[in-house]
Amino acid sequence: MFAGGMALGASVVHAQDNAAAPAASMQRVEVTGSRIPSLNTEGSSPITTLSAKDIKIDGVRNTEDLLNNLPQVFASQGAAISNGASGTATVDLRGMGSxxxxxxxxxxxxxxGSVLSVAADLNQIPSELIRRVDVLTGGAGAVYGSGAVSGVVNFILKDNYEGVELEANISGANHKQHNxxxxxxxxKKGFPLPGNHTFDAKKYDFSLLAGSNFADNKGNATFFVSHRHADALLQSQRDFSACSLGxxxxxxxxxxxGTSIARVGTFTPDAxxxxxxxxxxxxxxxxxxxNFFQxxxxxxxxxxxxHYDINENARLYSEFNFHNYTTDAQIAPGGIFYGQQATIGYxxxxxxxxxxxxxGLKAPGDTTTVSVGKRNVEGGPRSTNITDSSFREVLxxxxxxGDWSYDVFGQFARVNHSDRATGYFSTRLIANALDVVADPTTGKAVCRSVVNGSDPACVPYNLFKQGGVTQAALDYLNATGSNGGFTQQSVFGLNFGTDLTRFGLKLPTAExxxxxxxxxxQRMEKLSFQPDYENQTGDLSGAGGASPAVTGAYNVKEAFGEFKLPLLDNMPFSKHMDLSGSYRRSNYSTDAKTNTFGLGLDWQPIDxxxxxxxxxxxxxAPNIYELYTPQAVVLAGPNDDPCGGESPKATQAQCANTGLPASLYGKVAENSTNQYNGRTGGNPNVKPETANTYTIGIVIDPIKNLTITLDAFKLKIKDAIQAVNAQSVFTQCLQTGNALYCNxxxxxxxxxxxxxPTGYVEAGTTNIGSQGTSGLDVGASYRTRLPQSYGNLDFTLNGTYLKSYTVENLPGTGSYDCAGLYGPTxxxxAPAMPKWRHKLRTTWSSPYNLDLSLTWRYIDRVKNDMLDSNTQLAGELDTQRDAYLASRSYFDLNGVYRFSRKLALSFGVNNLLDKDPPIASSSSVTGTYGNGNTFPQVYDAYGRFIYANVTYRF
Incomplete structure (x- = not known):
């Protein structure tokens, strides 16, 4: 048993690379290769495994989509996010955060993965190169180190290939507008509606895999290259997202x-x-x-x-990967967002x-200060072009x-990031363009800054006339912003392992x-995020606030060990029993010292x-962003302020709790986009968080070829490193007046x-009270041979029941449970937390070179958290249509036809019935993952998805 995660004394069985690879039988292995998702039935922690064949059946080419189909995985960053996109794809086990x-x-x-998202970027892992994926959800911090709080996802790549494989794939959506x-x-509103789309949201990819043995089979070199392209899909191309719902x-x-046509105070110009x-x-x-849907x-x-075998005792190995990813994140035009203060003179x-x-301007010299705003529809949408380039080398x-195995390695990785934002106005220039006077010589409208010489380039921006915006005014106000930076990681590691049986170190009850x-x-992490002046100062109007520079590094030195001790073999009521344990001691350069450990028991009373x-x-341990990000006011506040508008939903007394003077009650401008300020940032005093994870399960083989697994899990994080939940803070203050929150x-x-920018809710990083989850994973696998040599049928079920998902924002203030809920808090x-999700697949392996699979993906309904009885969640819904997001059943059909050993065609349809996602208003579909009146990272938002893949080997 190596610390790297291999099983001691067990032969690991891998799926063969050729298309006709037979399914591996259940053996004493870490995982098994199979056509369908397999269950690891041995070991103290549950592991779900996806094989290369399963990836083909799923039909998705993005690695994050492949994992999102598993019920243990919650939606995270991906290609369906536009407003708030980091450009990365991440995985979030148990909803504890990527x-x-x-x-x-x-x-x-x-x-x-990026200076914008420190979680690993799955885009670096091409799905075509994956041999299998192991998903361990039982906690593995002592084995792998920091970050493995909710689990580990291990991608095993094809690294010993012989031959050449060409692969081409095309996919897209086929959708009929039927909402x-x-x-x-x-x-009713008069907005345009889209027609039906035969084939949109298209994706293409091509790959080459080649490998060969050399030096009399002492070595192997495997090479892979691929290109993938995805077309844009706009929200205007689906009827359920043709307008923002309220x-x-x-x-x-x-x-x-509310930032739309020109607004000056409560007025707008007529024709x-x-x-x-x-x-x-x-x-x-x-x-x-x-906004982009894709x-x-x-x-x-x-x-x-x-790899090359130097001799029978030493194998030299190397892994190298380069990855370049470019994407555009487009959202609606910016401009002067309503709330900008302007002083207007007579x-x-x-x-x-x-x-x-x-x-109210009655005479020369009179002035008034009002809120103004206007969308820059003349200049077009805001767009951010994101590029990430990474390389990673392992040697x-x-x-x-003797009897000891060893592994000594060094690893270096770096991700370079750049982005460029266009379609924005400069906040510092807006005030100049709105401060307009008559030219002393010509009498024409000019900027005051032109007259006094402080900004001779200024051009007036006319809010008082339809069509009054000139190209010269746009040229003056237009601003671009750019960010650059990198993340860097270097690792040196060594581990040794042996079986002590030959030394006689065994119990008399064990064989x-x-x-x-x-x-x-030893590991070093480094990050440098360098925004330009416009981003650092928050000069881009509508960019969500300032982006301060972040630079930091830390290193950690760790010693670790594991054991696996057989206790009983072939004893009454104990066919086999063993005890395993692990321990890791970590010493961080930030002065943090941590201890991680685990114990496991595996008992087989009967066969x-x-x-x-x-x-x-x-x-x-806290990452660099959590430690060193400067404080800044950005759009990270609560999702609602019931004290806004002429008829506030909250009482005057409640609003007074939140600091609103009685004189302003009923006079605060309403925010129609539900975007409020929060002050966020890092905290150098943050301590490491600790988590206790417990699993207990049973594996039953009641009849031949049938395996059933039930694994209960409980995870509780103490002193969780997290940004304070601004919505929860605001709700508690509003309802209770508790000074802890109201301050x-x-x-x-x-x-x-x-x-x-002086209005905000504290939402910085700290050690919040706690965060935890519990539930039950259910698995089943069954194979039966059909009569008269008609092939085999395989059935596989992977489901998760979520019993609880609790959060305590501040120690001693009580917790709330989000299981079965969605909503602003x-x-x-996570965007939605259904109590039950499953993936049920049936595969027919026919004798005609054809395999057919039918998959049922199910997501349980979720209730709006504002309907919960917990006072930290309860609120007033804007519409009862937001009370629930209905359950969804998606049916996927896949076929694989092998023309020969060299040529195979995989084809299929996901979301066969073209089901729309559940819909809610924009006030309930909140956060980074809310887009187009739904959560497209959770539900199928594009419609029926068709794909075809051709693989040729020679």
Whole structure:
């Protein structure tokens, strides 16, 4: 048993690379290769394994989509996110956050994925190169180190290939617009509706895999290269996202943003250039259609793997991968967001008498300060072009020294990041462009800064007339921003292991002795995020706030060890029993010292029954962002302020709790986009978090070829490193007046939490009280041979029941349970937390070179957290249509036809019935993962998905 995760004394069976590889039988192995998802039935912790064949059957080419189909995995960053996209793809086991899932390739960790998201980027792992994926959800911190709090995902790549394999794939969506209710809502508003789409959201990829043995079969070199392209899909291309939905009980209505046509105070210009009242029901801006449902992207991967047997005791090995990923994240146009304060004088030559009267300007010299805003529809949408380039090299030697196995390696990885944002206005120039006076010489409208010489380039921006914006004004205000930086990781490790049986170190009740391993690892992590001036100062209007520079590094030195001790063999009521244990001591350069350990028991009382259980202590040290990010006010506040608008939903007393003066009650501008400020940032005083993970399960083989597994799990994180939940803070203050929460709310001089940067809720990083989850994983695998040589049928079930998902924001303040919920508070942790999810697959392996598979993916319904009785969650829904997101059943059909040993065709349809995702209004579909009135990282949002794959080997 190696510390890297291999099983001591067990032969690992791998799926063969050729298309006709037979299914491996259940053996005493870490995982088994199979056509269908297999169950690891031995060992103290449950492992789910996906083979290369299963990847083909799933039909998805993005690695994050492959994992999202597993019920143990919650949605995270991916290609369906546009507003808030990091450009990475991440995995989140148990919904504890992607930073708590450790991602490995061939047993060695991936680096931080980007300066925008420190979780490992799955885009670096091409699905075509995967031999299998092991998903360990029982906790493995002592084996793998920090980050393995909720589990480990280990990608085993094809690294010993012989021959040449060419692969080409095409896929896309086939969707009929059939949401009659939303179509009626959109038609009523007068917005355009999309027609049916035969084939959109297209993706193409091509790959080459080649390998050969050399030096009389002492070595092997394997090489892989691929290119993948994805087309854009806009929200305007689906009827259910053709407008941003708002409240209109008992149904929906098209809503939108208050930053729309020109607004000056409560007025907007009519067709004649005179002021009229702004009416949100008709004047709000429909920001949704220009957002991407699927980001366009181009991706290149180059991988090479080599090993050479120096002698029978030493194998030199190397792994190298290069990855380049470019994508565009597009959202609706920016502009001057309503809430910008402007001082307007009587002498402004852009005003006519009607405007002066409406603004209360009666005589020369009079001025007034009002909120203004206008969408930059003339300039087009905001877009951020993101590029990440990474490379990773592993070089090591492993083998045997006497009876001891060893592995010594070094690893270096770096991810270079750059992005460029366009379509924004400069906040610092807006004030100049709005401060307009008459030119002393010509009498024409000019900027005051031109007259006084402080900014001779300024061009007035006309809010008082439809069509009054000139190209010169756009050129003056337009601003771009760019960020650069890198993450870097270097690792040195060594481990040794042996079986002590031959030394006589075994119990008299067991047939074999203990297995031991121990080792040392040293790791350095470095991050540098360097935004330009516009980003650092928050100068890009509508970019969500300032992005401060972050630079930091730390290193950790770790010693670890494991044992596996057989206790009983072939005894009454004990066919086999063994005890395993692991321990890791970590010393961080940040002065943190941690201890991680685990114990496991594996007991087989009879041939047909196996009982397994484990108890783990995992530790996660804070990452560089959590330690060193400067404080900044950004769009990270609560999702609602019921004290806004002319008729607030909250009482005056409740709003007073949140710092709103009585004089401003009913006078705070309403935020139609539900985006409020939070002050976020790192905390150098954050301590490592600790987690206790418990699993207990049973594996039953009641009849031949049938295996059933039940594994209960419980995970509790103490002193969790997390940003404070701004929504929970605000709700608690509003309802209870608790000073602990109310002191974290800071309203600006206008009474808002969004108009000025002085209005925000504290949402910085700290050690919150706790976070935990519990539930039951259910698995089943059955194979039967059909009569008259008609082949085999395989059935596989993988399901998870979520019993609880608890969060305590601050120690001693009580917790809330998000299991079965979604909404503004629970959505901070995960977009939706159904109590039951499953994936059930039936595969017919026919004697006609054809395999057919039918998969049923099920997601249970979830309730809006504001309907929960817990006072930290309870609130007032804008529409009862948001009360639930209905359950979804998706049926996928796949076929694989082998023309010969060289040529195979895989084809299929996912979401066969073209089911729409469940829909909710924009006030409930919140957070990074909310997009297009749904959660496209959770539900199938594109419609029926068709794909075809051709593989040729020679």
């Amino acid at each position: 930073q708590r899932t450790l991602v490995l390739v061939n047993g060695k960790r991936l680096p931080s 009659d209710e939303i179509q009626g809502v959109v038609n 409240a209109s009980d008992p149904g929906f209505a098209c809503s939108g943003s 004649n250039g005179n002021p009229r009242k702004y009416v949100s029901a008709t004047d709000a801006y429909n920001f949704g259609p220009l 980001r366009p992207s181009d991706e290149y991967n180059v991988n090479s793997m080599l 002498d402004n030559p852009l005003l006519n008498d009607a405007w002066r009267a409406a603004l 090591g030697v492993k083998g045997m020294i 074999s002795g203990a297995g031991v391993s121990f080792g040392y690892e 047909q029954v196996r009982v397994r259980g484990s108890a783990q202590r995992a530790v996660r 974290m709310i800071h309203r600006d001089s206008l009474g808002s939490l969004w108009l000025l 629970c959505g901070i942790s």
